[in-house]
Amino acid sequence: MENKKKKNKYSVKQRLLSSNLTFTIVSVIIGLIIGAIVLLIAGFNPITAYSIIINGIFSRTKYISYMIIYATPLIITGLSVTFAFRTGLFNIGAEGQYIVGALVATIVGYFLELPIGLHAIVVFLAAIIAAAVWGGIAGFLKAKFGVHEVIATIMLNWIALYFSNYMVMKPFLRRPESDSSYEILDTASITILEDWKYTDAGREWLSQHPYIKDFLATPANLGFVIAILLAVLVWYILNKTTLGYELRAVGYNKHAAEYGGIKVKKSIITSMMIAGGLAGSAGALQVMGVTKGISVLPGMEGYGFDGIAVALIGGTTAFGNIFAGLLFGGLKYGGPKIQPPLGAPSEVVNIVIGTIVFFIAVPKFMRMIFNINTRKRGEKNAR
Amino acid sequence: MLDDLGFLIGTTLMYAAPLIFTALGGVISEKSGVVNIGLEGMMTMGAFTGAAVGYFTGNPWIAFIAAGLAAGVFGLLHAIASVTFHADQVVSGIAINFLGPGVALFISRLFFNGSTMTKSLDFEAKMPRPLNGVFESNSFLDLIFNHYATVYLAFILVFIMWFILYKTKLGLRIRAVGEHPAAADTLGVSVVKIRYLAVVLSGVFAGFGGAAMSIAVVSNFRPTLISGQGFIALAAVIFGKWKPQGAMWACLLFGAAQGLTVYLGGSNIINISSQILAMLPYALTLVILTGFVGRATAPAASGQPYEKGER
Numbered sequence: 127m128e129n130k131k132k133k134n135k136y137s138v139k140q141r142l143l144s145s146n147l148t149f150t151i152v153s154v155i156i157g158l159i160i161g162a163i164v165l166l167i168a169g170f171n172p173i174t175a176y177s178i179i180i181n182g183i184f185s186r187t188k189y190i191s192y193m194i195i196y197a198t199p200l201i202i203t204g205l206s207v208t209f210a211f212r213t214g215l216f217n218i219g220a221e222g223q224y225i226v227g228a229l230v231a232t233i234v235g236y237f238l239e240l241p242i243g244l245h246a247i248v249v250f251l252a253a254i255i256a257a258a259v260w261g262g263i264a265g266f267l268k269a270k271f272g273v274h275e276v277i278a279t280i281m282l283n284w285i286a287l288y289f290s291n292y293m294v295m296k297p298f299l300r301r302p303e304s305d306s307s308y309e310i311l312d313t314a315s316i317t318i319l320e321d322w323k324y325t326d327a328g329r330e331w332l333s334q335h336p337y338i339k340d341f342l343a344t345p346a347n348l349g350f351v352i353a354i355l356l357a358v359l360v361w362y363i364l365n366k367t368t369l370g371y372e373l374r375a376v377g378y379n380k381h382a383a384e385y386g387g388i389k390v391k392k393s394i395i396t397s398m399m400i401a402g403g404l405a406g407s408a409g410a411l412q413v414m415g416v417t418k419g420i421s422v423l424p425g426m427e428g429y430g431f432d433g434i435a436v437a438l439i440g441g442t443t444a445f446g447n448i449f450a451g452l453l454f455g456g457l458k459y460g461g462p463k464i465q466p467p468l469g470a471p472s473e474v475v476n477i478v479i480g481t482i483v484f485f486i487a488v489p490k491f492m493r494m495i496f497n498i499n500t501r502k503r504g505e506k507n508a509r
Numbered sequence: 510m511l512d513d514l515g516f517l518i519g520t521t522l523m524y525a526a527p528l529i530f531t532a533l534g535g536v537i538s539e540k541s542g543v544v545n546i547g548l549e550g551m552m553t554m555g556a557f558t559g560a561a562v563g564y565f566t567g568n569p570w571i572a573f574i575a576a577g578l579a580a581g582v583f584g585l586l587h588a589i590a591s592v593t594f595h596a597d598q599v600v601s602g603i604a605i606n607f608l609g610p611g612v613a614l615f616i617s618r619l620f621f622n623g624s625t626m627t628k629s630l631d632f633e634a635k636m637p638r639p640l641n642g643v644f645e646s647n648s649f650l651d652l653i654f655n656h657y658a659t660v661y662l663a664f665i666l667v668f669i670m671w672f673i674l675y676k677t678k679l680g681l682r683i684r685a686v687g688e689h690p691a692a693a694d695t696l697g698v699s700v701v702k703i704r705y706l707a708v709v710l711s712g713v714f715a716g717f718g719g720a721a722m723s724i725a726v727v728s729n730f731r732p733t734l735i736s737g738q739g740f741i742a743l744a745a746v747i748f749g750k751w752k753p754q755g756a757m758w759a760c761l762l763f764g765a766a767q768g769l770t771v772y773l774g775g776s777n778i779i780n781i782s783s784q785i786l787a788m789l790p791y792a793l794t795l796v797i798l799t800g801f802v803g804r805a806t807a808p809a810a811s812g813q814p815y816e817k818g819e820r
Contacts, residue, residue: 273799289784295782476608481604
């Protein structure tokens with residue numbers, strides 16, 4: 127009896143150590159430690175720096191609101207990468223799909239006149255469709271010509287960037303004397319209580335509720351709620367539908383999937399389209415909730431690339447993305463706060479994230495430090 | 510008109526040089542079977558190190574070498590992850606793309622009063638122009654041949670790389686390891702050593718490429734300096750069908766696209782949007798990849814970690 131109990135305990139420990147979640151948590155810790163070491167070498171007190179970051183994220187509801195705003199697009203691009211990843215594809219193209227989504231959202235948000243609410247939905251859907259087509263190109267190239275999706279999506283990212291810049295500078299979209307587009311109409315906005323915040327009644331009510339006032343002092347918007355709904359949707363499609371089953375089957379083994387009667391080529395295109403649509407929705411939500419328009423981009427903004435990191439940190443699971451996105455969003459928002467008081471470079475955040483991703487890339491290294499005997503199933507009987 | 514042509518060829522060569530270095534890095538890494546998406550991060554690190562070391566030492570050659578070494582360290586990181594620990598090479602490359610600019614900007618802020626832009630190099634600290642003054646200033650020949658030393662070096666390196674890869678034992682081994690590591694291993698070639706060498710070298714070359722940008726084409730480092738050139742170089746590797754000379758031609762084509770942008774930016778002869786031109790290299794690469802212009806095949810074992818005894 128006691129023996130059995132002991133054995134169970136051991137296996138729990140074993141399971142815990144070999145689970146992806148543990149690897150991820152250890153990677154995050156290593157990332158933070160490396161970040162601390164880098165700060166220490168550069169002559170800054172890492173504890174002070176980290177406490178400034180933590181305070182800078184959690185000490186006011188306004189900061190929390192900002193963290194959520196920063197996290198929202200990353201969660202969704204993370205979902206895009208996750209979806210593709212689970213179906214055996216590596217979507218480096220979330221960046222470009224995001225750009226296409228933002229561009230289309232701006233155009234539809236500015237030119238179309240629709241009632242409030244409906245307008246936002248139309249903008250959202252239009253952006254998703256456009257980005258799905260953009261993502262679908264990579265899927266098509268892979269299915270039809272065998273072009274590796276990593277390379278294809280990298281190329282499509284830059285094409286999207288320059289195309290977006292080209293469109294912004296067109297007279298019909300460009301706000302005169304600026305490098306930006308016109309702003310979308312208020313009917314397409316998803317910012318929470320945007321107008322009410324500044325009415326007399328609104329000011330009055332908010333002054334009595336300082337925490338909520340603080341929270342709404344930012345472009346707080348519905349994006350985060352939609353991000354969570356999208357996470358649920360991704361989880362549902364992947365795990366509970368025939369479509370998700372087929373797509374994952376293609377990811378696991380496309381020859382077996384084909385033998386089983388699944389149309390592999392169609393699946394690849396579908397999968398990239400869904401991934402593209404997700405990333406595009408991130409761009410649309412950002413435009414509708416925060417930026418209200420787009421500008422000429424001198425380089426990549428990094429939403430897609432950050433999304434890859436988020437997806438990897440989130441263990442390529444739908445709900446893991448939410449936590450990873452919040453972590454990344456928090457670091458991105460809180461990180462620069464160490465600069466004014468300490469003079470410490472905020473780029474330490476990139477070093478931390480890069481280190482986390484690096485260690486997530488090398489699970490074999492993790493197994494070595496834990497010295498786990500990776501037992502294969504049935505090994506006991508085979509002996 | 511002749512001068513315009515000279516200017517165009519000149520700027521093409523100037524912009525192609527950083528790409529060629531970096532693309533050669535991509536070629537050698539891919540030839541050995543390791544995908545290197547981290548070229549962008551390595552190039553950024555090289556560009557910063559070149560500009561910073563050049564500023565503090567005043568010697569362009571020390572700066573150039575330092576840039577190679579600094580980026581080589583990131584190459585080593587990529588090698589450790591992808592060769593020793595069998596990491597997903599794309600993921601490891603993405604990590605490098607976070608780390609490279611992260612480290613570069615971090616150090617920049619420390620040494621340049623919190624600025625992510627390095628101070629401008631003195632004239633002596635910039636790459637020399639070996640043929641300066643040989644031709645009449647701004648004449649056709651001067652515009653074509655009077656370049657920073659990095660431009661000539663880039664083309665010399667193309668030849669060296671071609672020679673090593675196709676005419677030496679080492680080159681044969683590199684290619685063998687990239688095509689069929691198990692077979693190479695059977696014949697006593699150390700897959701691990703060869704891949705380490707290739708990947709570290711790819712970092713060094715990418716670093717040279719970055720420096721060729723920051724201490725020759727311009728004279729300082731700023732965060733947007735590299736933006737995307739590492740990826741263009743990666744495109745050039747594929748466009749050039751994983752061959753040094755092919756990558757060189759691709760880089761020249763992409764350099765011409767950039768040169769044309771600069772040229773058209775300065776004149777109002779033809780009104781082609783620079784954004785559309787900038788798109789061209791990427792669009793062309795996609796077309797190439799679809800196989801309309803001859804099939805491009807990657808080294809067979811590219812992207813796959815090699816595990817001894819695994820079939």
